[in-house]
Amino acid sequence: MSTTNDAKRFSLPRALADAFRQNRGQARAADRLTLDAAAAAAAASASEGPVTTKPLSKSAAKKAEKREAKRRESAESTEATANASARWHRERRWGFASRLGFYDPAAPGVESSTRQMEFSHMAIASPPTSHRGLVFGVDAGSGWMIVHDPFTAYGETIESPNVCYIGDLGQGKSSAMKTWGVLRQLILGRRVVVIDKKFQKDLGAGEYTPLATRLDVAPVRFRIGGGGSRINILDPRIAARVNEEPGGGDLSTPAGQSMLLRAVMEEALARPMSPKEGKAVRMAHRQALRQAEAAAETAHIGHVLHALYAPDAITAEAAGLAVEELRGWGQDPAFELERMIEDDLAGLIDGPTSQDIQLNAGLTVFDVSALPEDGPALPIVMTIINTWLANTLYGQQRPVPTILLIEEAWHTVQGSVATVTRRNTKLSRALSLSCQFAFHHISDIPETSPAIAMLKECGTVLLYKQQKSADALACEDMFNLPPGSAGVISQLVKGTCLFKIGSHDPFEAIHVRSPLETELTDTDGAMKSTSTIAFTDDTPAAEVVSA
Ligand SMILES: Nc1ncnc2c1ncn2[C@@H]1O[C@H](COP(=O)(O)OP(=O)(O)OP(=O)(O)O)[C@@H](O)[C@H]1O
Numbered sequence: 001m002s003t004t005n006d007a008k009r010f011s012l013p014r015a016l017a018d019a020f021r022q023n024r025g026q027a028r029a030a031d032r033l034t035l036d037a038a039a040a041a042a043a044a045s046a047s048e049g050p051v052t053t054k055p056l057s058k059s060a061a062k063k064a065e066k067r068e069a070k071r072r073e074s075a076e077s078t079e080a081t082a083n084a085s086a087r088w089h090r091e092r093r094w095g096f097a098s099r100l101g102f103y104d105p106a107a108p109g110v111e112s113s114t115r116q117m118e119f120s121h122m123a124i125a126s127p128p129t130s131h132r133g134l135v136f137g138v139d140a141g142s143g144w145m146i147v148h149d150p151f152t153a154y155g156e157t158i159e160s161p162n163v164c165y166i167g168d169l170g171q172g173k174s175s176a177m178k179t180w181g182v183l184r185q186l187i188l189g190r191r192v193v194v195i196d197k198k199f200q201k202d203l204g205a206g207e208y209t210p211l212a213t214r215l216d217v218a219p220v221r222f223r224i225g226g227g228g229s230r231i232n233i234l235d236p237r238i239a240a241r242v243n244e245e246p247g248g249g250d251l252s253t254p255a256g257q258s259m260l261l262r263a264v265m266e267e268a269l270a271r272p273m274s275p276k277e278g279k280a281v282r283m284a285h286r287q288a289l290r291q292a293e294a295a296a297e298t299a300h301i302g303h304v305l306h307a308l309y310a311p312d313a314i315t316a317e318a319a320g321l322a323v324e325e326l327r328g329w330g331q332d333p334a335f336e337l338e339r340m341i342e343d344d345l346a347g348l349i350d351g352p353t354s355q356d357i358q359l360n361a362g363l364t365v366f367d368v369s370a371l372p373e374d375g376p377a378l379p380i381v382m383t384i385i386n387t388w389l390a391n392t393l394y395g396q397q398r399p400v401p402t403i404l405l406i407e408e409a410w411h412t413v414q415g416s417v418a419t420v421t422r423r424n425t426k427l428s429r430a431l432s433l434s435c436q437f438a439f440h441h442i443s444d445i446p447e448t449s450p451a452i453a454m455l456k457e458c459g460t461v462l463l464y465k466q467q468k469s470a471d472a473l474a475c476e477d478m479f480n481l482p483p484g485s486a487g488v489i490s491q492l493v494k495g496t497c498l499f500k501i502g503s504h505d506p507f508e509a510i511h512v513r514s515p516l517e518t519e520l521t522d523t524d525g526a527m528k529s530t531s532t533i534a535f536t537d538d539t540p541a542a543e544v545v546s547a
């Protein structure tokens with residue numbers, strides 16, 4: 001095996017140094033010869049006649065030797081200066097230091113084997129990501145910066161721009177989404193749409209409100225019973241196509257009106273529609289569009305309800321049925337839809353779309369945090385927004401890279417809305433759309449849901465701590481992680497995750513936030529409150545004294 005020192009030994013400076021030493025030896029030999037010659041000459045002249053030569057004393061001989069050494073050194077130094085440009089070791093200043101090797105090239109190397117030299121191998125880790133994209137944080141193993149962006153990496157390290165974040169409560173998923181998914185993306189001039197699910201009590205609104213307010217963006221709020229924004233599923237801006245096939249047909253287009261309407265009806269019925277019910281709803285949809293057009297209005301769900309209760313002769317004829325028969329087929333859907341419009345979805349979808357909802361700005365935040373956790377409102381609103389965005393992007397002339405962030409995305413991956421979500425996310429690449437979903441556990445998703453395939457296809461996966469080993473193992477299984485990854489996932493600390501890009505092995509990433517980002521991503525306001533309550537009998541229990 002050859003070592004670094006071997007390389008030095010055979011390098012040019014080393015060869016020069018050797019040559020220099022050799023010259024010096026020769027010079028010494030030459031000096032000796034000169035002295036010998038002088039001595040011989042002296043001896044010869046002595047034999048020729050009487051010459052008085054005084055033998056040198058011991059100390060005088062030593063002094064002469066020293067003078068000679070000094071002279072030689074100064075000669076060497078002159079020569080060294082001349083060779084300075086070719087020499088790599090430092091100038092000699094003291095002879096004895098030189099003898100100790102201080103200014104000389106390193107000592108020659110030693111012969112060794114790879115097994116012996118293993119100990120001296122300095123491992124140098126390569127960066128886990130390329131240098132192109134957006135900064136996420138640092139690699140916990142090597143300290144390298146992590147730079148990744150679904151759009152920049154597309155076609156290189158990933159084939160799908162979709163991203164999923166999975167982890168227990170409070171591990172930092174939303175922080176990563178708000179910074180790497182929103183703020184840093186906006187700097188690059190991208191469009192970001194957020195579905196903000198988490199109600200933050202200290203704010204009285206969704207957790208993205210501070211971030212939106214800081215950027216002068218007013219969140220679009222939805223609430224049951226009116227007072228919030230309204231979104232019309234039959235609005236041609238949201239989805240213009242009708243009569244598309246739910247599961248097949250032309251899959252190169254996002255979900256259209258018929259699919260959206262079907263998903264809403266099935267959420268209302270809490271079960272799939274029968275073929276007869278499906279037929280009645282399709283016919284009612286067409287009648288609603290026709291009648292609204294005649295009245296120069298935009299059709300909405302109220303028109304569909306009316307058509308289910310009162311199909312007209314044109315619709316019945318088109319269906320090849322008697323009016324009464326068609327009315328009978330549509331009765332159950334009509335009852336459930338009416339109940340849902342008046343109760344579960346009151347004020348949400350029963351009218352024209354509110355003027356304040358635009359998807360043209362850089363950042364749009366849909367605050368759905370006031371909608372009830374159970375019931376059809378959340379999945380329906382999330383699916384409508386998803387479909388609206390997909391259709392908006394489908395119609396744009398020049399694609400603007402867009403990020404759709406869905407917090408608590410498990411609402412969109414179960415039941416009838418899952419098919420719509422799946423269809424839209426399948427088109428992500430074509431639409432320049434990066435759908436980013438946050439989940440708590442994989443077990444939140446039913447095994448039969450199309451979302452399982454959707455998650456497996458995500459090009460970028462961020463896995464935060466999963467306390468339960470079953471949840472950690474489910475992650476290892478779903479994303480084909482190397483054996484032992486489940487153990488790492490269950491040990492992760494807040495703000496760190498296993499970061500997986502494409503088919504590469506995952507690495508442990510520490511998410512890094514700027515001071516502003518730290519302020520805007522803090523969701524611990526309520527937990528860290530220092531307010532106190534007075535402990536007196538006459539103080540009402542609800543009265544709080546601020547610290
Ligand atoms: N990189 C980090 N370093 C330190 N603290 C962090 C980091 N990321 C987030 N936190 C803190 O952890 C807390 C919870 O973060 P976050 O709201 O992002 O968690 P989450 O996983 O989205 O939780 P949930 O599932 O409840 O929505 C926040 O107050 C935040 O300040």
Ligand SMILES: [Mg+2]
Pocket residue numbers: 173174175198407
């Ligand atoms: Mg969160």
